Every structure is written in structure tokens, then in C-alpha cells.
Amino acid sequence: MITDSVPPNLDWVKVRAECSIAHIFKELELGAREDAEKAQSLVPANQTTKFSVTKIVGSRFAVVRADDPLSPISQSVYFVCKRNEITVSDDSELGEKLRMTATLTLTNTGHCKLKVGSEELFQWQFRRMALEALFFDAPR
Numbered sequence: 001m002i003t004d005s006v007p008p009n010l011d012w013v014k015v016r017a018e019c020s021i022a023h024i025f026k027e028l029e030l031g032a033r034e035d036a037e038k039a040q041s042l043v044p045a046n047q048t049t050k051f052s053v054t055k056i057v058g059s060r061f062a063v064v065r066a067d068d069p070l071s072p073i074s075q076s077v078y079f080v081c082k083r084n085e086i087t088v089s090d091d092s093e094l095g096e097k098l099r100m101t102a103t104l105t106l107t108n109t110g111h112c113k114l115k116v117g118s119e120e121l122f123q124w125q126f127r128r129m130a131l132e133a134l135f136f137d138a139p140r
Helices: 012-018 021-041 123-136
Strands: 049-056 060-066 075-081 087-094 097-106 112-117 118-122
Touching: 012 021, 012 112, 021 049, 021 060, 021 075, 021 087, 021 123, 049 112, 075 123, 087 123, 097 123, 112 123, 118 123
Parallel strands: none
Antiparallel strands: 049 060, 060 075, 075 087, 087 097, 097 112, 112 118
8 A cells, every 4th residue: 555655854945836726727737637638638530529638718718529520619717816716617507517626735744736625736636527428428
């Protein structure tokens, strides 16, 4: 079993200062771009599904799935950076539907993680929760 060891002399002030909403949001956007590229590389050549990331404004981006290039219909997952939290929402019949909200925490093992409810998540886990259905579920 792998366990996180606690560093005996961690500069927690420095690590916590680097654990900022703006910094983590930028990293999430870069990670989402990489995830979209990887998902795109898995689409069979005979399918027209396209995955992309669109920067809406500095504090908001969307990961988009378009299954038919001739149709304006697509599905999106929106990431929004607010003052002390990051929200994820997706398309619904009534507009955007909030799916989850994350704050940041510095764990006792010295990791900066996203906290959703009582769960402490690495960035890849947070992105998986946000994007898995968009990438792998059949289109609506």
C-alpha cells in the first residue's frame, strides 16, 4: 500500500501561497486542453466527433463536444474561477446546471488539492469528475 509521507520540514507558507485559485485554475485549463486532445485522439477516423477547449473570458473556459460538424448543437462543460472557488456546470434544458464547486486546501501531507464536499482531489481526479461523461457517454 502506498502512503503519503509527511515532510518533516515543509515550507507550508510557500506551498500554501502557490496553492492559489488563479494558479490552480490555469493548471486546470491546461490539463483540460490535454484531456480534450487525448479524447480526440481516441475518436475513430470514421466518426465526426470533435472535442475542443474554448476560452470564454479570463476566469471561464468550456470543454466542448460536437458530434455533427453540420449542426450547431454541442455539449459543453464550463469551468468558472470565482474569488475563492472553482465551479463546474454543464448544459441543461434550462441553461447551465451547476455540477460541483471546489475550494482549495493544503493537506497534512503538503499537497495542494481541490476540495469538493469532504473529498480532497488531485487535479486529474477533479477533471475526470467534470469531463468523463462528456468524453465517454453517448451524445444526448
